[in-house]
Amino acid sequence: MKKYIAPFLTLLMSLYLLASCGKQPPATTSTADVSGVPTASAAQTTVDTKILKEADEKMLNTYTVIAVNPEAPFTDANGNSVSDVSVNTAGADALIHFLLTKEALDMAGAYGVAEYGDALFYVKDDAPVYTGKIPKATDDTKVIRLSTTTSVNDSGLLDDLLTAFEKEYGYTVEVQSAGTGKAIAAAKYGNADLILVHSKSQEETFVKDGFARVVDGFDAERVSFIYNYFVLCGPSTDPAGVASAETVLDAFAAIANGKYPFISRGDGSGTHTKELSLWPEALAITEEAESFSSYSDWYISANAGMGACLVMAEEKEGYILTDKATFLTFIANNGVM
DSSP states (O other), X not given: XXXXXXXXXXXXXXXXXXXXXXXXXXXXXXXXXXXXXXXXXXXXXXXXXXXXXXXXXXXXXXXXXXXXXXXXXXXXXXXXXXXXXXXXXXXXXXXXXXXXXXXXXXXXXXXTHHHHSSOSOEEOTTOOOOOSOXXXXXXXXOEEEEEEXXXXXXXXXXXXXXXXXXXXXXXXXXXXXXXXXXXXXXXHTTOOSEEEEOOHHHHHHHHHTTOEEOOTTOSSSXXXXXXXXEEEEEOTTOTTOGGGOSSHHHHHHHHHHHTXXXXXXXXXXXXHHHHHTTSOGGGOOOSSGGGSGGGTTTEEEXXXXXXXXXXXXXXXXXXXXXXXXXXXXXXXXXXOO
16 A cells, blocks of 8 residues: 555645646735835835925025135145145036036936926026037046035936036046035035035135135126925924924924924034024024033934935934935935935
């Protein structure tokens, strides 16, 4: 009898496998595309941080390009005068002129619509449009040093613009990306040919102190050309009632009154500067650590970039002010920056 058991079991196994071959595996819902990167729709179901307040006039976020003056009073980080700075004025002019061409402005205005379903940047109605000739790079002008804020870089817009510029004119743009305060500081140290930033007060000081120059074809040192809005974000539960606040100032007051967690850039960036202007004056919150030391139970000064701060806000279920472009990128990346 035993000699028939093994063949019998083999037959049963064969029949089972044949039956299984015709069955399809259960359908699954993928949260990633073929590259393994989470899709925007998947990210929106897993990231809890939401835009709660936007498009308030006090949240306007304007980007400005400024050429560095080669005769500026450059210093090192310790404030000592530096005299051997070389500024690529021709290269800076070429890049600024390109950024103000209709080609570049159209690219900026359309950026993000296809991927995010919303424009990440808008072209200012009064943005100047450059129609002159842009020279090709030479051995002496080829390398351009651009010091810029994180939002235009992290959003991907800058990469698109510079790829087109470099391909068409032969330049190589070296990008230093940091908060506006640090981006401007780099130029003051003589480490940039131009800056692209978004903090009007800091830009005006940069001009006033003699670090800027007027580029041919424009009327002033500061050339503002694109904008978007800062957005106030927080957990979907919105315990402070930010979404229903009448204005962004009311929303910030509600966060402070309820002592709800708030993540501040704390790094002197354009976003940080804007945030400081939105708190109730009575709180007297400034860049100085002692000004918010008594609020440490809810006000968290991170001294970090926008991406890192968004991750922190998500983890702590806190509120945060961010530029919309970086936030939409954060969502599309499923909360990973």
